[in-house]
Amino acid sequence: MEKSTAHNLVLAFAVLIFISAALLAISGLALLFAGSPGTLMNIFAPVTDVATAGVYAAGVTAIVMAIIMLLLAVIYLVIGIAIWKHKPWARMAAIVLSVISLFGFPLGTIIGIFGIWLFGFNRDVKEMFSTPEYGARTTAAAARRR
Numbered sequence: 001m002e003k004s005t006a007h008n009l010v011l012a013f014a015v016l017i018f019i020s021a022a023l024l025a026i027s028g029l030a031l032l033f034a035g036s037p038g039t040l041m042n043i044f045a046p047v048t049d050v051a052t053a054g055v056y057a058a059g060v061t062a063i064v065m066a067i068i069m070l071l072l073a074v075i076y077l078v079i080g081i082a083i084w085k086h087k088p089w090a091r092m093a094a095i096v097l098s099v100i101s102l103f104g105f106p107l108g109t110i111i112g113i114f115g116i117w118l119f120g121f122n123r124d125v126k127e128m129f130s131t132p133e134y135g136a137r138t139t140a141a142a143a144r145r146r
Contacts (some may be wrong), residue, residue, distance in 0.1 A: 006124035010083060013094065013118060016111055017080035021073045028069030031062055091129035094119045 079097055082090035098115025101108040118125055 001122065001124055003124050003128070006122060006128060009118055009122075010086070010125060010128065013115060014080050014083040017076050017083060017094075017097070020111075021076035021080060024069050024073035024076060028066045028073060031069065032066035086128055088129055091119050091125070 076097070079090060079093045083094055094115055098112045098119065101112035101115065103109075104112070119129075
């Protein structure tokens with residue numbers, strides 16, 4: 001595979017990570033504010049009977065899930081930026097993210113397989129991320145083209 005093709009595939013994967021981060025953030029915010037009716041108010045309701053305890057548990061669960069989704073969105077965003085900038089540690093992070101994505105059938109599985117192939121088995125991509133100055137070279141070349 002040519003280096004320019006490998007570079008474009010890496011950028012395409014970074015865009016997929018950015019889209020995943022955006023979807024996680026939107027889902028987390030939706031769950032926090034609209035997931036369970038009055039999620040934020042449910043945790044402050046006095047527990048007087050079994051039904052109220054269920055509403056309280058649903059509110060707390062929704063808040064915990066929303067926080068997890070928002071934290072994952074931040075992690076995805078950081079890894080996506082690192083992949084875009086060809087940081088050396090981003091290759092291993094992309095492999096870990098790809099393995100985790102395998103469980104999100106069907107789209108996550110496809111993205112996970114693509115990421116494992118791209119970052120785990122492609123020689124050009126391995127070289128790209130093992131050369132610290134590669135990111136600086138591509139950024140400088142892009143600036144010259146403008």
